[in-house]
Amino acid sequence: MKIKLLITLILTVVLLDGCGGTNPHPMDMSQAVQSASSKADHEALAEHYEAAAAEMQVKVDEHKKLLAQYQAKSYLYGRQAEDFKAHCEGLINAYEKAVEANLSMAKMHRQM
């Protein structure tokens, strides 16, 4: 069970690094995940991923505020309004995925 979970964890880290959109985690975590052996190591990693999720959530909230402004007063942005709205939505989606991915990693480490 633990080996399966470890493989899943490593694959998830590799896939997250390779897929499109904003990188959910700024550091290469492959080595840290492979080195983790004790319950304490996994707890530390879980906390690390939760902190990363919180950081991404701040970005989600910031961009949601910006999007609300672009939607409410789009005439202030004129020709750029549609791009501003779209790119903001793109970033919100990417950061939300990053939050989910980090929380998912944290959950898996807590199960180790």
Place this chain on the structure above:
Amino acid sequence: MKNHLNDKRFRLKPVALGIALVSVFGVAQAKSLTEASTLLETVGDPNESKFMKDIGLKIGGWANAGITYNAASPDNNFNGPVTFGDRSGEFQLNQLNIFAQRAVAAEGDAWDFGGRVDAMFGTDAIFTQAYGVPALDVNTGLPLNRNHWDLNMLGSNDNRFYDIALPQAYAELYAPIGNGLNIKAGHFYTPIGYETVPAPDNFFYSHAYTMQYGEPFTHTGVMGNYTVDKNWAVMGGATTGSATGGWDGGFDKQLGNWGGLAGATWTSDDKDTSANISGTYGATSEHSNQAWGLYSIVLKHNITAKTHLVLQHDHGYANGVLLSGAAKDSEWYGLNSHLTYDIKDNLTAGVRAEWFRDQNGFRVCSPGRVAAATNGAGNSYAIGGQANNSTCNAASYYAVTAGVNWKPMKWLNIRPNVRYDWVDGKVAAGGQYRPFGNAKQDQFLFSTDFNVNF
């Protein structure tokens, strides 16, 4: 027995379809009318489903409709050179615009791919079609083979006002190079100027001459945007498919004529002030090396948190264009200003004042729709196939518009406004140019429209 089985299968089909749809689109929680930003959110926005989120796809749109009272009571029911609400006393569904977009995450260190397609139905469609290969060549006056992207899909002598436009169809790439490079390739709205075609992104229902007659609406080509630092951003690109200097091009004609787009934007540290200069430059067409260009300067400043000022200056030129049977170098230029004040969160008042000079009578035609709907034989479907009777005369146009934006719901914007237009120009035969009403020099309009985002 056989019928019984068929009945069962019949009953199962909608159930299976429902399950499939739910699994693909999911069911987002419906918001109340006051909470929702779009009308779709009130019934459970499919864009919030896991499937759509996972692939980053969004389907959206808006409907914009309005009506205009013209105190000059024109017999032809056109509001002179004023567009897009160009009909007097007639309800207009200006824009029913649907789009599908995969927006790129335009920051960070990962490559991202996306794109957008817009389809617009309504009376505004003719103004944003890819008409950059005009019916008659601007240098020779000879008929041209027009492109086949979105021209005259519905417009005809029996359907004078409603048409379809496909103003955007582009692929987008975000490349994590330097501070991030964004590239669009395809057919897209111009980044030049201030007022724009999508109704939700303008303060007023009616448009400035600067926007309608002084600038391109779309381009076909490639365009890149790069953020230099927190204060500076630059833009550059290459345009094709046009016989009007890279403006409003399509995909299948004039592909040998390439022009350029360029611009730079400075934004202050506190984001309260910005300055943009951008423009186009190119040869007029494949068969004419005459220059066609434009620069536009847009200054924005938040005077207070609630008071916003926009100042704009455009200057365009097209050399060697055929006017009254002779080739002339033509110019157009002007000043445009918007001042808005936020009375409440959902109520803003605004004033626009503009001067626009069409120095040689090349840009502003009255009625604008009649000129736009004219074919190579010189007949316009906007007047039921009669010979084009629009007038284009050298003149200075002055316009003042005042109005409010009221958003009783986030997804609904109601925009009543009053507008006064006055023109100063002489006709060739002598005397004052009078394009408004039934040969008037000025015009008063009261119009109101609403915009629904869904």
